[in-house]
Amino acid sequence: MKFILDAEQRLFGETLDKILTEADTPSVIRGWAAGVHEPGLALWRSLAETGVLALAVPESAGGAGPLPVELVTAFHELGRHAVPGPYAETVAVATLLDRLGDELERGSEWLEGIAEGRVVASLALPTLPALPAPAQASAPYALDADAADLVLLVDGDALRAAAAGEVRASLDPARRLPSVVAGDVLAAGPSVAAAARVACDMGVLATAAQLVGVGRRLLEVSVDYAKARQQFGRPIGEFQAVKHHLADALVGLEYARPLVHGAAVSYGSPDFGRDVSAAKVAASEAAYAAAKIALQVHGAIGYTDEYDPSLWIRKARALHSAWGSPAAHRARVISSLAGA
């Protein structure tokens, strides 16, 4: 047993970190928020070159996956750099297409396009198929569908083509939320429902990893700020109230990471869904707590649109409830344990 990233996986994360640092993501985010998609799509293509978009696509369809551990490693960095775009949605679509296989006429063509970074995909899940009925949250939007080449809608047992409707704004400016206009039925029946459940779990897993990355970055910038910002003639990081906030943020994040990794490792096992939900609960709570602490530690500057860390603060809250709220995932954990 070795429950830590191996050297190659670590290197993959470091490579992404380097690319994303150079990409100056805050300016990409601000463009994306204003509907200027090209810099974000260029970043999408360069990430595809490193293999990020191939991780959920099986080798038979031109991908490298499924590689869930590499996937969470990549999404951790996507979160750390707050990269805009429907990455988790594209992972979910890839899983869906893979599971449905030949049932979809253009499935393999799309999968290949996703792996190569040519097809940006999004997905609307008006109900989250993996979660217990009363708890599931509804999201009648498809993230960034206005920038996507392929938009799908899971409508009960039916998979439909869809188009982007009116864009709604999110708290996170990088998340553009068009409503969807339903199109033709592409496939229907129990296989769609089954595929949608796994696809949903992959989206949740990717989002959980992203949340931990968002929280990490917020902690990093807050620690730096606490060392630099002077009040009362000393760095604010000397004050114990500030120290304890930051220590708490670390504790939460340190215990979310193993759950995310554990869920990735359990891909394909009967516990995958339960583990993914546990990871999402911990990651949502830890990242959101880190965001509130980051805001408090920064004071007024953190509350401004202009100051880059506020992009991460807003993303943490948006992702906290995206792909199922913590309450919905707790319900899932309990229902999967209650039978055990």
Next chain:
Amino acid sequence: MDLDLSSVEPFRAEVREWLRTHVPAAPLPSLEIEEGFAAHRAWERELYGARLSVVSWPEEYGGRAATPLEWLVFEEEYYAAGAPGRVSQNGINLLAPTLFQHGTPEQLARVLPSMASGEVIWAQAWSEPGAGSDLASLRATATRVDGGWLLNGQKTWSSRAAFADWGFGPFRSDPEAQRHRGLTYLMFPLDAEGITRRPIGRIDGKPAFAELFFDDVFVPDRDVIGEPGAGWKVAMSTTGNERGLTLRSPGRFLAAADRLLDLWRERADPGDTALRDRVADAWIKARAYQLKGYETVSRTDDIGAESSINKIFWSELDVALHETALDLLGPDGELEGDWLEGYVFSLAGPIYAGTNEIQRNVIAERVLGLPRAGR
């Protein structure tokens, strides 16, 4: 990265089978009272007989040189089987690691086997009335005399010292030296001439800890651990263990979370989603601690001050988990029983082994690198 535990399955199976046939059917009386202490000591002897009392130690001292992963698995099985609390815990978890690092071969050979068998049960004597979190302000003294040292002063909050056999702790051996300097780490029999023990009732009245008064207590040189004067460094080699995984292992919380789930199934109003969420959180956090343990034993670097992260996590989880159980029990929550005993015990977790405020200071300064407060 993997979670492939197949290599430890034979060990797990052996431990599980032994526990299945040996764990007392009815819980032993509380180990915080005299009768329970004796019953738990007898249980230690039984564990030792199966070479299961100190699995991670070398064979020559009664262990089986289990790997850290095997140790985690042992703990999972131990608590899942509902086996008794470990009356030897402070010796095994707090003194033995210090001895392995700083003890002489003679000390190891003399102290460890009887610790492993429960024949000698050890009490930690660090805290003093004036020295709690600020341990370096301790004032009990060790004065050089021919062939050894004379101890004077007072220690307090020493767990189970009313019934234990030997104690260990730091004493000020250089009266001129300040704070962390001039301390010496010593072991002494609790029935030595000149020691007075006074049991202290904990919050539920059980005599869980004791005050110790030292009046010219002679300790021979062979009972000094490490170099005289280097007591701070020697003591600190204990705290890393204490704050890491060993003192309260993940297995303990996994088992408690499973029992909480049982209670939830028996007692819960399914519509009470607030309680349901707390049960889910207890399970999720216990699982997180289990995985963190697997992560920790997979690492090759020293976790150092990161052990403080674990201390905060398990102690807060323990309180939350037991509070949830009492809330599930409703009006029965105040009645004597296992959950209440566990709850009372959990309340001390954020205080002992370095308070959680101190741990947060450590994390902020030594893990996150924030500046120390100006003194």
